[in-house]
Amino acid sequence: xxxxxxxxxxxxxxxxxxxxxxxxxxxxxxxxxxxxxxxxxxxxxxxxxxxxxxxxxxxxxxxxxxxxxxxxxxxxxxxxxxxxxxxxxxxxxxxxxxxxxxxxxxxxxxxxxxxxxxxxxxxxxxxxxxxxxxxxxxxxxxxxxxxxxxxxxxxxxxxxxxxxxxxxxxxxxxxxxxxxxxxxxxxxxxxxxxxxxxxxxxxxxxxxxxxxxxxxxxxxxxxxxxxxxxxxxxxxxxxxxxxxxxxxxxxxxxxxxxxxxxxxxxxxxxxxxxxxxxxxxxxxxxxxxxxxxxxxxxxxxxxxxxxxxxxxxxxxxxxxxxxxxxxxxxxxxxxx
Ligand code: ATP
Numbered sequence: 001x002x003x004x005x006x007x008x009x010x011x012x013x014x015x016x017x018x019x020x021x022x023x024x025x026x027x028x029x030x031x032x033x034x035x036x037x038x039x040x041x042x043x044x045x046x047x048x049x050x051x052x053x054x055x056x057x058x059x060x061x062x063x064x065x066x067x068x069x070x071x072x073x074x075x076x077x078x079x080x081x082x083x084x085x086x087x088x089x090x091x092x093x094x095x096x097x098x099x100x101x102x103x104x105x106x107x108x109x110x111x112x113x114x115x116x117x118x119x120x121x122x123x124x125x126x127x128x129x130x131x132x133x134x135x136x137x138x139x140x141x142x143x144x145x146x147x148x149x150x151x152x153x154x155x156x157x158x159x160x161x162x163x164x165x166x167x168x169x170x171x172x173x174x175x176x177x178x179x180x181x182x183x184x185x186x187x188x189x190x191x192x193x194x195x196x197x198x199x200x201x202x203x204x205x206x207x208x209x210x211x212x213x214x215x216x217x218x219x220x221x222x223x224x225x226x227x228x229x230x231x232x233x234x235x236x237x238x239x240x241x242x243x244x245x246x247x248x249x250x251x252x253x254x255x256x257x258x259x260x261x262x263x264x265x266x267x268x269x270x271x272x273x274x275x276x277x278x279x280x281x282x283x284x285x286x287x288x289x290x291x292x293x294x295x296x297x298x299x300x301x302x303x304x305x306x307x308x309x310x311x312x313x314x315x316x317x318x319x320x321x322x323x324x325x326x327x328x329x330x331x332x333x334x335x336x
Contacts, residue, residue: 001305002067004059004076004101005297006052008094009086009114010138011039012290013051015059017076018297019066020305025294026066027287028058034177038167045089052097059293078102078309080110080300082117082293084321085139091317099315108309110300114291115257115323116151119144120302121295122255126282130253132245136238136266137258137291138163138178143202143245144323146331151323154248155202155241162234163260165206169213169230173223183227184263190228193221197233202244204237235266243273256283259290299330306330 001021007014014029032047034040063075081098084091102109119133132154133144142156160168163180170179193216196208209230216226242254254274260266267283274281288295303309306329 001301002063002076003110003297003300003304004063004079005112005293005295005300006056006079006081006094006098006101007114007291007293007296008048008052008090009082009084009291010044010090011047012292013048013055014291014293015052015055016293016297017059017063017066018294018301020301025298026059026062027292027294028055028062029292030055036176038171038177039087041087041089044087045093048090048093052093056097056101074105074107076105076107078108078110078300078304079105080112080296080303082114082296083111084318085114086319088317088319091319095315095317099312103312108304109312109315110303110308111310111315112296112299112303113321113323113326114296115140115142115144116326117295117299118257119151119255119323120299121288122257122282122284124298125284125288126253126255126280128253128255128280128282130251131255132242132249132251132253133255133257134238134242134270135257136162136260138167138260140258141204141206141238142323143241145245145249145251146328149328150326151328153322153324154245155204158200158203158205159207162206162238163258165210165234166230166260168210169226172214173217178259180260180263183230184265186224186227187231187265190222190224190226192232193225193229195229195233197237199237199240202241204241206234209233231263231265235263235269238266239269239273242270243277246277246279252279254279254281256281257289261289262286302330
């Protein structure tokens with residue numbers, strides 16, 4: 001199976017080709033970089049509009065160059081695209097591009113949930129059977145595990161996503177987007193100061209800690225100390241709930257997904273927690289953690305093989321598409 005994937009939920013205009021036989025993933029991405037502030041939905045959509053044709057063309061060229069079938073055969077079996085969750089104006093551009101491409105190539109269309117793709121690329125990379133997944137991305141933060149045909153949300157943020165929370169603090173101190181890597185860098189020079197830590201059962205909240213971080217900064221606490229403490233508390237919260245999710249499900253596998261998963265301190269905390277309870281931990285390579293079309297193409301291939309294709313008239317996008325809305329039909333019986 002060969003799939004052309006297109007991603008465009010927020011900042012990454014990305015296209016990929018996945019070949020299931022060789023497991024090769026080719027990715028071409030073009031990132032939107034705001035001049036100031038955070039992601040502006042209208043500007044992000046303009047970027048999508050400008051960048052999608054080129055990344056798709058590059059991926060298509062790769063698909064054609066590596067296709068060894070007859071020349072009149074399409075170079076891929078299907079086009080997969082991110083249906084949501086994400087910014088509506090961006091999603092609509094990607095949906096339109098995917099529909100047009102599937103029509104012009106005369107191949108099937110597969111609609112992929114972006115958060116399930118973040119999870120599945122980890123499961124695929126690790127070759128895990130039944131992991132718990134921590135999705136730590138810009139606009140989301142949740143724990144997922146499979147049960148009775150769906151990925152269930154075991155715990156989630158009660159307010160903003162984890163990356164967005166960090167980016168709000170860095171915007172406040174005047175650093176450019178994205179803030180996560182800058183906080184990680186500054187934290188290496190910092191010491192712990194007290195900040196809120198909010199876990200309620202399986203859910204967690206970032207709004208209190210973000211206000212307190214801004215307040216501490218205004219009160220003259222060195223920004224390095226605020227960054228260090230932010231990371232310790234925010235990632236500590238995510239690690240605590242991940243451990244509880246492993247304990248609840250009895251799973252001994254944890255995968256990490258999403259752009260914040262590129263953070264070395266978060267990975268270290270999760271790894272240590274997993275080590276202590278004898279669980280296996282896997283974070284996919286960075287190109288599969290941040291938004292990318294590779295993960296859309298890989299899950300697209302699994303869905304295509306399971307017969308999960310979309311008719312044109314039901315291929316609308318959904319900015320609020322939740323992972324537990326997706327019937328999971330592509331896992332083998334052995335996996336349960
Ligand atoms: P979603 O997948 O929920 O739609 P998204 O589209 O914002 O999220 P991602 O690529 O998953 O995108 O994540 C981007 C986020 O990752 C940004 O908020 C950025 O600050 C954060 N990030 C990137 N690198 C790091 C890092 N090293 N440490 C912490 N956060 C990071």
